[in-house]
Amino acid sequence: MDKKKKPDVGIEFCGQKFINPFLLSSSPVSNSAEMVEMAFDYGWAGVVYKTLNSDRINIDHPSPRMNSRNYGSRKLMTVQNVEQISDRPLKDNLLDLLYLKKKYPDRKLIYSIMGFEEDEWTYLAKISEDNGADMLELNFSCPHMTIEGSGHDAGKDFAAVEKYTEAVKKAVGIPIIAKMTPNITDVVPVAMAAKEGGADAISAINTVSGISDIDFDTFIAKPNIHGHAAISGTSGPGMRPIGLRFIADMAKDENLKLPLSGMGGIETWVDALEYILVGASTLQVTTGIMHYGYVIVQDMVEGLQDWMASKGYDRLQDLVGKALPTLGRTDLFDLDRQGVAEYDLSRCVGCGQCYTVCTESGGQALEWDTAARRPKLIEEKCLSCMLCSFVCPVSGLISYKEMPAAWQRQKTAVFGKDLENELKWEPYAGIGGKDGFTC
Amino acid sequence: MSVETVKDRFRCMPEGMTMDLAVVEAERCLLCHDAPCSKACPADTKPGEFIRKFQFRNYTGAMRTIKTNNILGGACGVLCPTERLCEKECSAVMKSEGRPGGSDRPVRIGDLQRFIVEYGRSVGFQPLEVEGDAAGKIAVVGSGPSGLSCAGELAKMGYEVTIFEALPEPGGVLRYGVVPFRCDSDFVAKEIEDVKSLGVTIRCNTPVKNSGAAEKLLTEGFDAVFLGPGLWDSFSVVDNAGDIEGRWSSVDFLAAIRDSRLDDLIKTFKGKKVAVVGGGSVAMDSVEGAIRLDPESVNLVYRRSYTQMPAEEEERIAALRCGVNFHILNQPVEYVTDASGKLTGLKLVRTVLGAPDASGRRRPVEVEGSEWIMSADIVIEAVGNKAPSGLASAYPSVKTDDKGLVGADEETGATSVPGIFAGGDIVRGPALVVEAVADGKKAAKAIDAYIRRGK
Numbered sequence: 070m071d072k073k074k075k076p077d078v079g080i081e082f083c084g085q086k087f088i089n090p091f092l093l094s095s096s097p098v099s100n101s102a103e104m105v106e107m108a109f110d111y112g113w114a115g116v117v118y119k120t121l122n123s124d125r126i127n128i129d130h131p132s133p134r135m136n137s138r139n140y141g142s143r144k145l146m147t148v149q150n151v152e153q154i155s156d157r158p159l160k161d162n163l164l165d166l167l168y169l170k171k172k173y174p175d176r177k178l179i180y181s182i183m184g185f186e187e188d189e190w191t192y193l194a195k196i197s198e199d200n201g202a203d204m205l206e207l208n209f210s211c212p213h214m215t216i217e218g219s220g221h222d223a224g225k226d227f228a229a230v231e232k233y234t235e236a237v238k239k240a241v242g243i244p245i246i247a248k249m250t251p252n253i254t255d256v257v258p259v260a261m262a263a264k265e266g267g268a269d270a271i272s273a274i275n276t277v278s279g280i281s282d283i284d285f286d287t288f289i290a291k292p293n294i295h296g297h298a299a300i301s302g303t304s305g306p307g308m309r310p311i312g313l314r315f316i317a318d319m320a321k322d323e324n325l326k327l328p329l330s331g332m333g334g335i336e337t338w339v340d341a342l343e344y345i346l347v348g349a350s351t352l353q354v355t356t357g358i359m360h361y362g363y364v365i366v367q368d369m370v371e372g373l374q375d376w377m378a379s380k381g382y383d384r385l386q387d388l389v390g391k392a393l394p395t396l397g398r399t400d401l402f403d404l405d406r407q408g409v410a411e412y413d414l415s416r417c418v419g420c421g422q423c424y425t426v427c428t429e430s431g432g433q434a435l436e437w438d439t440a441a442r443r444p445k446l447i448e449e450k451c452l453s454c455m456l457c458s459f460v461c462p463v464s465g466l467i468s469y470k471e472m473p474a475a476w477q478r479q480k481t482a483v484f485g486k487d488l489e490n491e492l493k494w495e496p497y498a499g500i501g502g503k504d505g506f507t508c
Numbered sequence: 509m510s511v512e513t514v515k516d517r518f519r520c521m522p523e524g525m526t527m528d529l530a531v532v533e534a535e536r537c538l539l540c541h542d543a544p545c546s547k548a549c550p551a552d553t554k555p556g557e558f559i560r561k562f563q564f565r566n567y568t569g570a571m572r573t574i575k576t577n578n579i580l581g582g583a584c585g586v587l588c589p590t591e592r593l594c595e596k597e598c599s600a601v602m603k604s605e606g607r608p609g610g611s612d613r614p615v616r617i618g619d620l621q622r623f624i625v626e627y628g629r630s631v632g633f634q635p636l637e638v639e640g641d642a643a644g645k646i647a648v649v650g651s652g653p654s655g656l657s658c659a660g661e662l663a664k665m666g667y668e669v670t671i672f673e674a675l676p677e678p679g680g681v682l683r684y685g686v687v688p689f690r691c692d693s694d695f696v697a698k699e700i701e702d703v704k705s706l707g708v709t710i711r712c713n714t715p716v717k718n719s720g721a722a723e724k725l726l727t728e729g730f731d732a733v734f735l736g737p738g739l740w741d742s743f744s745v746v747d748n749a750g751d752i753e754g755r756w757s758s759v760d761f762l763a764a765i766r767d768s769r770l771d772d773l774i775k776t777f778k779g780k781k782v783a784v785v786g787g788g789s790v791a792m793d794s795v796e797g798a799i800r801l802d803p804e805s806v807n808l809v810y811r812r813s814y815t816q817m818p819a820e821e822e823e824r825i826a827a828l829r830c831g832v833n834f835h836i837l838n839q840p841v842e843y844v845t846d847a848s849g850k851l852t853g854l855k856l857v858r859t860v861l862g863a864p865d866a867s868g869r870r871r872p873v874e875v876e877g878s879e880w881i882m883s884a885d886i887v888i889e890a891v892g893n894k895a896p897s898g899l900a901s902a903y904p905s906v907k908t909d910d911k912g913l914v915g916a917d918e919e920t921g922a923t924s925v926p927g928i929f930a931g932g933d934i935v936r937g938p939a940l941v942v943e944a945v946a947d948g949k950k951a952a953k954a955i956d957a958y959i960r961r962g963k
Contacts, residue, residue, distance in 0.1 A: 141563070142532040415605040421541025437541065462538050462602070 076377035078370055078385045080114075082328050082351045083204060083244035083269050087114040087177055090341065090385065091366050094332050094353035095120050095181035095206060095248075097152060098363075102165035106172070111363040112370060115177030116169070117272075117330075117353055120154035120208045121162055121197065123189050126216065128156040136291035138281040138307070145360045147305040149281035151213045151292060154183050159193075163200040170201040179246065183208040185219050187236045194237040194245075204243055206330075207234060207268070209259075210250035210275030213301035221250035221275065227262040234266025246330060249273040249315065256315050257322050264327055272330035272353065273315045276302025305356040309334030313347050320348025320390055321397060336365060338372030345385065346392035407478060409451035410434075411470035416463050417443055423457035423467065431456050432481070448472075449479040514774050517800040518765055521586065521692045525616075525623040534562045536600050536615050544597035545617060551657075551945040553578040555594045555617045562624060571628030572635035574621055575702065579636070579660035580653055583682055583699050584942045585621030586691045589789075589820045593942070594618075629698060636702055642666035644959045647730040649716045649902075652680020653941045654736035654932030656703050657948025658955075663706035665956055670730075671708060674715035676767075680738050681933075682941070684763040687793045689800070693766070722903040726927050732955045735903060735914060735923070735930035736948065739893035739938060745785050745840040752843050754851030758790045758890035765797055777801035781883055783854050784832075785809045785840055786890035787817035788938075792827040794888045799830045806832045807882060811839040811859055811872045835882070837861075839874055844881055853881045893938055903928065913937055921951030922958075929955055 078089045093099040093108050095117040105116045122128050131151045140146040155162055166178055180197040182205060184190035194205055209224030223229045230247065237245055247263035249256050251274035260271045278300050282291045290298035312333020319325050331349025335341055336357035344352050357365055373385065382388060412423075419442035427435040427444075434450035435457070437443075444457075458467035485492060501507060525533065543556025554573050561570035574581035588594075591614075598614030628635070642665040648655045651673040659669045677683055682696045704710065716722050716737075725733045742757035749755065764773050782803045784794045787810040798806045808827070810817060814836050817824055828834065837859045844853035857879045859872035895912030907915040907924035914923055914930040921929040931947025933939055 141535050142528070416607075418538070418599050418602045418604050419540070419544075420538035420599045422539060424541050425539075439542065442542065442544070462600075463604070 073378075074383075076374050076383055076385070078373050078377075080350050080386055082330070083246070085177060085203060085244070087351060088175060089114045089366075089370050090345065090350060090352045091369060092117055092177070092179070092330070092351055092353045093358065094355045095208065096355035097150075098355050098358045100155065101157070101162075102168045105165075105169055108358075108363040108366075109169070109173045109176050112366045113176070113363065115179060115203075115351075117179040117181050117206050118162070118166060119157075120181040120183045120211070121159055121193055122154050122156070123184065123193055124159050125189065126185065128153050130156055131215070131292070131294040133292045133294070136281045138303075138305075140307075145305055145356065147279070147281060147303045147307040148356050148359060149279065149292065149301055149303055150276065151294065151299055151301045153215060154181075154208065154211065159196070163196065167201050177203045179204040179206050181206040181208050181248070182237075183211070183214075183219060184233065185216060187233060190233045191236045191240045194240045198241040198243050202243055204246060204269075205237065205241065206246040206248050206272060207237060207263075208248055208275075209233070209263075210248045210273075211302070212250060212252055212276055212278045213299055221252055221278075224248075224250040224259065224275075225253050227258055230259055231262040231266040234263045234268050238267030244269040246270040246272050248275055249319075250275050251311055251315055251333075252278045256318055257325060260319050260322075260325050260327070264325060268327065270328040270330060271319055271325070272332065272351075273319065274308070274312045274333045276304045277308050277311055279303030304333070305360075306334040306336060306340075309340060309343075313343060316344060316349045317347040317393065317396055321393055335369075336361070338369045338376065341369050342373060342376070342388070343392075345388050346390070347396065348390040348393055350386070350389050405474065406471060407476065408453050408469050408471040409448045410446065410453060410455060410457055411468050412444065412446055413466050413468075414443055416466045418463060419443060420462060422460040422462070426456045426460050430454075449477075452478070511771060511774050514801065515770060518688050518770065518797075519692065521689055521695065524626055525619050527623075527627065530562070530620055530623045530627075533616050533620055534559050536612075537563060538599050539563070540599050544599065545594040545615075548594045548597040549578075549942065550593070550940070551578045551584065551942045551949065553581055553584065553594075553621065553942075555621065558624060559615065559617070559620060562620065567624065567627055568631070568633045568635070570624045571633060574625055575628075575635050578942070578945055579657055579703060580682075580699050580941065580945050581621060582625035583653075583691060583696065584945065585618050585623075585625060586695065587682075587686065587941050588618050589940065590616075590618035591820065591822065634702070634705060636660070636664065636706055638664055638666055638706055640665040642956060642959070644668070644731040645670070645729055646732050646734065646955060647672065647725040648734045648736065649722055650674075650680055650736040650738055650932070650934075651678035651700070651710055651712075652736055652738045652932060653682060653944035654738075654948040654951075655680065655734065656700065657945040658734045658736065658929075658931065658952045659708045659948075660703045660706055661949050661952030662955060663703070663708045665952070667956075667959075669708045671710045672714045672716045673710055673712045674717070674737075676712055678710045678712060680736075684766055685738075685759070685790075687762060687765060687797050689796070690793065716902050717898070719901050720904055723905055723925065723928065731927070731959050733928045734921070734948070734951055734955065735906070735928065735934060736932040736944070737895075737899060737934050739895050739933045741894050741896040742889055743892045743894055745889050745891055746842050749843050751849075752845055752851050753849060754884075754886045755843065756886065756888045758786070758794050758888055759893060761794055761797065761888050762790070774801055777803050777886065779804050780885040782806045782886045782888065783809055783882055783884040784888045784890055785854075786892075787812060787819060788890065788892070789819045789823055790893075791890035792819045792823040794890045795827045795832045796830050798886075798888065799832065803886075806830075807835055807884070808832050809835045809838050809840060809854065809856060809882070811837065812869065813837060813861060816869050837872065838882075839872060841879060843887070851885060851887060853883045854887055855879060855881050893933070895934060899934075906930070911937070917954075919950060920954035921947055922954055927958065 080090045093116040100119045136149040138147040180202040182193035211220030214220035247268040316331045330351040331344035332353035432452035436445040537559045546556040558570040558573040595614035601610035603610040648671040838856040841855045858875045861870035862873035865871040916930040929951040932944035
């Protein structure tokens with residue numbers, strides 16, 4: 070019998086072949102060859118190496134430099150950091166990268182660089198290309214550089230993005246990825262500026278500007294750098310919906326049409342697949358590694374392959390952007406089709422969380438059978454918000470059921486019958502007519 | 509093994525949860541709309557509410573819920589058989605029509621309750637305060653769970669409460685009836701401190717025992733009296749066995765562990781063959797206590813079957829893990845002594861289960877000719893507590909039954925004598941700490957009503 074062929078999770082990105090989509094992102098987890106070697110041994114396809122510094126400016130990291138925001142017992146729902154770019158001498162970093170290049174010829178080395186002026190960008194780009202870089206990632210997006218005019222200060226400035234990208238493009242022949250900040254209303258114009266400057270791909274998102282914990286004794290946010298805190302970079306699973314949105318925004322744009330490298334809260338193959346489906350082709354990870362180690366790449370690869378095999382997909386590449394065609398316009402919703410929640414009460418454990426949420430956040434469509442400890446749905450009142458299904462501790466017990474076209478939801482009645490005679494509403498005839506603002 | 513090493517085995521109960529564990533455990537709570545756990549607590553400690561508060565990081569509020577509803581909430585967290593009370597009703601077991609046995613375990617409510625109280629103490633939080641301005645003096649007889657609960661409730665209302673305690677230290681069964689490695693003296697002391705913090709006076713070494721003494725309190729300046737003396741005498745397995753060296757009642761044995769007699773116990777039990785008779789929680793405590801004294805062996809004798817034992821399953825398993833040998837379906841017949849009257853063994857007869865008795869359990873029937881002698885130097889009898897015979901003379905007008913139990917209204921604790929209320933084991937017979945707490949609360953409410961309506 071033939072050996073079963075595993076689905077191909079390889080990805081082509083900027084004309085280069087990656088053994089899988091998973092890369093270390095430019096961060097503390099990609100700070101040295103010693104670290105990246107471990108990651109490669111676990112199966113990561115490449116690295117976006119910790120942002121190189123030209124040695125012109127000395128980099129000191131604040132101490133302490135991170136904080137974790139927990140959610141109940143779950144640690145690192147988000148991570149807060151004021152980490153700077155690499156504090157290592159450029160030569161040391163390049164030697165480390167050359168070592169990796171020699172030892173891992175099948176992995177991709179993407180050098181992240183950040184200059185503080187045009188010449189510096191050019192210098193870093195050139196020296197990177199001359200010392201083994203397969204690609205460059207331009208860091209336009211660090212939200213907490215301690216040096217003015219760098220990081221996301223540059224990334225919010227369309228002209229600067231275009232100018233620095235152009236300088237790099239002029240200097241090198243390898244592909245250039247521009248890394249976007251999410252700390253902006255619309256990412257597309259910035260990505261377009263990078264494209265104008267010659268970028269071959271876009272990566273997003275860098276960390277979201279945020280605040281995690283505040284200490285209640287000192288009233289100083291964390292990390293507390295000896296009396297001072299900052300609005301700084303937030304990463305981790307809590308940021309995932311935002312990352313997905315930025316990738317989708319760029320993937321859907323008719324003019325941008327550049328390959329995308331997605332990141333923001335990726336920990337599992339499910340997260341990875343969601344990024345792929347909204348248009349990312351390579352994926353970058355930091356916080357997931359901070360929390361669980363490099364080993365998670367194995368579960369992401371295995372999980373993706375098994376899911377693909379179960380669905381009959383041979384190539385991950387074919388799935389890039391699969392969710393995009395239906396994603397976007399609310400005016401396309403068919404509002405004539407309505408439904409309700411449907412309960413499989415044989416699996417109900419009787420906690421009544423559905424009853425609480427429906428009564429206090431939904432349509433008051435549930436009654437509670439006190440003796441049996443079971444909810445009873447009044448279908449006509451169900452808003453199909455589905456909140457009940459989200460709080461239910463038994464997954465799949467509550468599902469959505471579409472109702473026939475003729476079905477009508479009961480309107481919410483005016484409350485306060487007991488005070489009916491005392492309640493007088495004041496019509497406004499100044500605009501529209503006496504029947505209200507109807508025409 | 510030095511005496512101190514042996515003593516160490518008795519000093520402390522196992523440590524409770526950590527904050528990290530408590531947070532994870534509380535997250536398992538489904539925050540039931542109708543909190544069936546709360547409905548199952550005899551003392552209305554409101555687990556549904558304190559776990560919700562804890563989940564929302566309202567840690568001190570969680571402690572407030574526990575302690576204001578159950579002033580011995582810490583001790584109950586440690587001692588309650590939660591698996592057949594609050595935890596029995598827990599929906600996190602995930603029982604459904606399709607899975608009637610459930611697919612998970614209940615939230616560890618008792619452990620959380622203890623943790624929340626310990627956490628609150630560790631941050632110096634004291635939720636109890638005198639809230640009312642009621643005027644009046646109340647006497648409480650006995651500083652066990654029902655007395656402490658009643659006293660605490662009344663003190664919160666503003667009453668001036670004095671507890672009369674016969675023994676040298678307060679706490680009743682919490683101190684003298686439970687082994688310290690299950691609920692230690694420091695922990696009990698903190699629970700009692702909480703009661704005292706409300707202004708309750710506890711007078712130890714002050715038994716109310718003289719003829720009519722409890723009733724006289726009503727003429728000595730007290731507006732009402734609460735009786736919670738507990739049951740401090742033991743039933744015996746062999747009638748009229750007399751004084752035999754090596755024969756202990758569980759009441760004496762467990763109290764000796766807590767007081768100055770522990771040194772003697774250590775000497776007496778070392779290397780000896782010990783038999784414990786009984787199948788309840790006290791028997792299991794006695795077994796675990798005896799094993800810690802380095803005897804040669806500990807045998808448990810019980811006349812019914814393993815599943816009929818009143819002890820909680822956890823307690824039975826804990827006792828087995830300690831290394832006791834269970835001899836079920838064996839009924840003690842008589843003590844065997846040597847010429848000097850010293851115990852050498854226990855004569856047993858095997859039993860089989862017959863028809864159900866009044867308790868609904870199948871009755872043990874002796875097997876004729878199956879007598880055998882279990883070699884034993886020491887026997888601890890743990891077959892139930894009863895009221896000491898002279899106790900009722902302190903309240904001669906109060907109606908009692910043939911067992912010496914006080915007749916009291918289930919809802920109010922009112923006895924046949926106006927102004928005298930009662931609760932706990934002296935009313936119920938052997939019962940749970942949490943039930944005694946409930947009695948104390950109800951009686952306090954009734955005493956308040958009694959005083960407010962001008963007696």
